[in-house]
Amino acid sequence: MxxxxxxxxxxxxxxxxxxxxxxxxxxxxxxxxxxxxxxxxxxxxxxxxxxxxxxxxxxxxxxxxxxxxxxxxxxxxxxxxxxxxxxxxxxxxxxxRQEIVGLKRPDLVPESAEDRHLSPAEWHAWLASDRPRTVIDTRNRYETKIGKFAEAVDPDLPNFSSWADYAESGAVPKDVPVLIYCTGGIRCEKVLLDLRQRGYHDVYQLRDGILGYLAEFPNGFYEGECYVFDDRVAVDQNLQPTQRYATCPGCGLPADAERTCGRCGCQYVVCPDCEATWGPVCSKPCRDLYLRHGLPAEQTA
Ligand SMILES: [Zn+2]
Ligand SMILES: [Zn+2]
Known part of the structure; x- marks a missing residue:
């Protein structure tokens, strides 16, 4: 084949x-x-x-x-x-696994697939209107960093199971509708039930998530790119594999700073955190050389 x-x-x-x-x-x-x-x-x-x-x-x-x-x-x-x-x-x-999405809450099981789901068109119309709402991005901080709905609150989650800490902080107002979204919708299924248990009764999620929205509104209210959990790293607004981001060799998260390695001369992409830790080199072998010998003479001059 x-x-x-x-x-x-x-x-x-x-x-x-x-x-x-x-x-x-x-x-x-x-x-x-x-x-x-x-x-x-x-x-x-x-x-x-x-x-x-x-x-x-x-x-x-x-x-x-x-x-x-x-x-x-x-x-x-x-x-x-x-x-x-x-x-x-x-x-x-x-x-x-115990859960199909890792919130560490196997007790929260959505009963109806379409419960409180907004279609991309309904979501888009709400965001285009002046109807009150709080939009919350339920993804992790390394995802929101490369793209999100412009008006969305970013809870700055290090991982999905830290959602509870954020929800408990009381940062989400109870008196206006809450609109939540994630990559494909699955995380919001659990967040929606979690918020309901906490007394939020006007919560809606974006059906099919950012991927569903971009399929219908490639130049709508979503800004930047959408992180995906495979080798594409991210997709752009037309759902095409990113041209901008690559996987950081240090931490595995998206990075877009292009550099030339001070030891081997290769082109690589690195995130700011790893660049600060590693110095001007592309990999562990080059870092070992860099620590022992510094940069080759022509580059330090
Ligand atoms: Zn990194
Ligand atoms: Zn190198």
Whole structure:
């Protein structure tokens, strides 16, 4: 079959209760299917549902989607599509976890997939209006750093499970509607229930997240790029793999400062934190040389 010229990518999640036996069966069936059809990606299966992103040839991706809906006995699943010339994954990973998204709150299980969801058009219209709202980005700080809805509050979360600390701080006003969003919608499913438990009754989430919004409003209210959890690093407003960001060799987060290594002369990209720690070098081997010998003479002159 060979590698596809263009990789079709599909992202999806579905909350639904699965017995341990069905979790194990589903994991195995999905993994077999991925090997058979040369699909790459990461899928999480859990007693609360399934979540994943896959890449492969276009017909194989389409047939996977049909297969998954069949395996879940016809449950509706919302698939978000994009494309990439480079492979966004290099392995097949199908793992079993307690939650399909890591809030450390397996007790929060969305019952209806469409509960308090705004379509991208409804979301866009609200943001274009002067209707009151507090917009909150529920993603991590390394994600909001490279793009977000302009007016959104950034809780500056180091990771998703720190959401509770932020919510407890009382920073979110209770008397205006709260609009929340994340990459594809899954994190907001839990945040919405969490906020409701805390007494917020007017909370809405962006259905299909930023990826769904950009598919309909590429030059709307979202600014910058959208971090994704695969080798593309981020996608731009047209859902194309980023031209701007690369993975920082030090920390693995997005970086866009282009440098020439003071030891080996290679071009590399680094984030400000790692540059401050590593000095003007591209990698650990070059850093070892730099610490022992400093920079070569022509560069220190
Ligand atoms: Zn870094
Ligand atoms: Zn180097």
């Amino acid at each position: 060979g590698e596809p010229k263009t990789w079709s990518i599909t992202s999806f999640y579905r909350f639904l209760p699965l017995t341990d036996e069905r979790v194990a069966d589903l994991r195995e069936a999905v993994e077999d299917r991925m090997h058979r059809d040369q699909l790459l990606g990461l899928i999480i299966v859990s007693p609360e549902g399934i979540n994943g992103t896959l890449a492969g040839g276009h017909p194989q991706i389409e047939s996977f989607e049909t297969f998954l809906v069949g395996r879940l006995r016809g449950e509706e699943i919302r698939f978000k599509r994009s494309e990439s010339v480079e492979a966004p994954f290099h392995r097949v990973s199908v793992v079993i």
